[in-house]
Amino acid sequence: MSETPLRAKKKGCRYDVRPVLLPGxxxxxxxxxxxxxxxxxxEILQCIFGLPFLLGGVIALIVGPRFLDEPGNSxxxxxxxxxxxVGLGGYVVxxxxxxxxxxARHVRYALSxxxxxxxxxWPVQRVEVYPILPANAPELQQGRRTDTVWxxxxxxxxxxxxxxxxxxxxxxxxxxxxxxxxIQTIRTGDAR
Amino acid sequence: xxxxxxxxxxxxxxxxxxxxVLWQGAPLPGxxxxxxxxxxxxxxxGLLVWGLAILGxxxxxxxxxxxxxxxxxxxxxxITMVAGGLHYGLLQWRAAARAHLTTRYVLxxxxxxxxxxxxxxxVKSYLIRxxxxxxxxxxxxxxxxxxxxxxxxxxxxxxTTSRVGFEGIxxxxxxxxxxxxxxxxxx
Numbered sequence: 001m002s003e004t005p006l007r008a009k010k011k012g013c014r015y016d017v018r019p020v021l022l023p024g025x026x027x028x029x030x031x032x033x034x035x036x037x038x039x040x041x042x043e044i045l046q047c048i049f050g051l052p053f054l055l056g057g058v059i060a061l062i063v064g065p066r067f068l069d070e071p072g073n074s075x076x077x078x079x080x081x082x083x084x085x086v087g088l089g090g091y092v093v094x095x096x097x098x099x100x101x102x103x104a105r106h107v108r109y110a111l112s113x114x115x116x117x118x119x120x121x122w123p124v125q126r127v128e129v130y131p132i133l134p135a136n137a138p139e140l141q142q143g144r145r146t147d148t149v150w151x152x153x154x155x156x157x158x159x160x161x162x163x164x165x166x167x168x169x170x171x172x173x174x175x176x177x178x179x180x181x182x183i184q185t186i187r188t189g190d191a192r
Numbered sequence: 193x194x195x196x197x198x199x200x201x202x203x204x205x206x207x208x209x210x211x212x213v214l215w216q217g218a219p220l221p222g223x224x225x226x227x228x229x230x231x232x233x234x235x236x237x238g239l240l241v242w243g244l245a246i247l248g249x250x251x252x253x254x255x256x257x258x259x260x261x262x263x264x265x266x267x268x269x270x271i272t273m274v275a276g277g278l279h280y281g282l283l284q285w286r287a288a289a290r291a292h293l294t295t296r297y298v299l300x301x302x303x304x305x306x307x308x309x310x311x312x313x314x315v316k317s318y319l320i321r322x323x324x325x326x327x328x329x330x331x332x333x334x335x336x337x338x339x340x341x342x343x344x345x346x347x348x349x350x351x352t353t354s355r356v357g358f359e360g361i362x363x364x365x366x367x368x369x370x371x372x373x374x375x376x377x378x379x
Binding site for chain 1 (some may be wrong): 236322326329350353375
């Protein structure tokens with residue numbers, strides 16, 4: 001049932017979770033998201049939010065030099081404005097777009113007899129572990145081509161104190177129903 | 193990194209009778225998260241430039257036209273922006289460079305402790321639960337270990353999660369394994 005061994009791919013994520021498994025813990029399934037360009041709702045909003053900043057900076061860069069002769073305008077002021085707006089706007093707009101292209105290639109999933117592992121090597125190398133407990137029921141979300149198994153939900157607080165929900169799971173995978181079945185065997189203790 | 197501070201002494205009163213210290217450490221010297229810091233510095237530089245511009249305009253207006261009622265509001269606004277700009281533009285680098293002197297980490301068979309301050313007088317404890325999500329960021333020469341701790345929000349009647357970590361430690365993989373063993377009861 002294993003799809004792509006965690007260190008078998010030439011490109012992309014090469015971190016192996018085996019060294020961080022506990023004694024007696026074994027890998028039951030390994031997989032990866034199907035490749036594709038996927039932008040989440042929050043990322044689309046982020047791009048829309050950053051676009052005016054980016055456009056403002058670009059327009060200032062094109063139009064600004066014509067007004068440098070007028071009193072009160074200086075090349076330094078224009079340079080600072082353009083750098084800030086293009087820099088920040090570009091960062092806010094392009095980072096999610098770039099990420100949407102790259103994420104699938106840089107994520108690997110593993111399910112052990114005790115926990116779910118998500119391994120990324122972009123933008124930073126990271127091993128995430130989500131213990132599978134009898135109380136944590138997985139959720140299967142079926143898509144047109146691939147499915148997602150949601151494993152973990154958490155409420156997080158943003159800078160304004162608003163609470164937002166983050167869901168984590170094995171996203172855009174094949175054989176998701178089999179993975180859910182495996183998780184059920186872990187939850188009931190039959191996988192050990 | 194080994195610590196020459198008596199952390200167990202600092203934790204007196206925090207540890208339960210059957211609570212044992214499994215690991216203690218500190219961030220390695222050096223500044224990390226350079227990309228995030230660079231973006232923060234850019235933001236800080238923006239705040240600083242606008243803050244100084246506002247303060248300059250207030251000073252210019254006051255010198256030319258005399259004191260006005262609006263001046264204190266703009267002055268306060270400008271000072272806030274300059275302070276924010278200085279913090280994100282410059283002071284965050286100083287705090288990051290000094291983190292290895294002002295931060296200590298302790299892991300017991302029940303909780304993770306983060307002790308900060310020049311005299312290590314602020315102790316925060318985080319309960320490691322069987323369902324706590326844990327992350328390991330292995331880097332060249334150091335690692336970050338993160339855990340998502342839960343807080344009960346009395347006012348909002350809900351539970352929220354916060355990401356807390358042992359940042360820039362030398363033996364991250366070992367700490368990650370210890371956290372896993374605490375969760376599963378092996379520790």
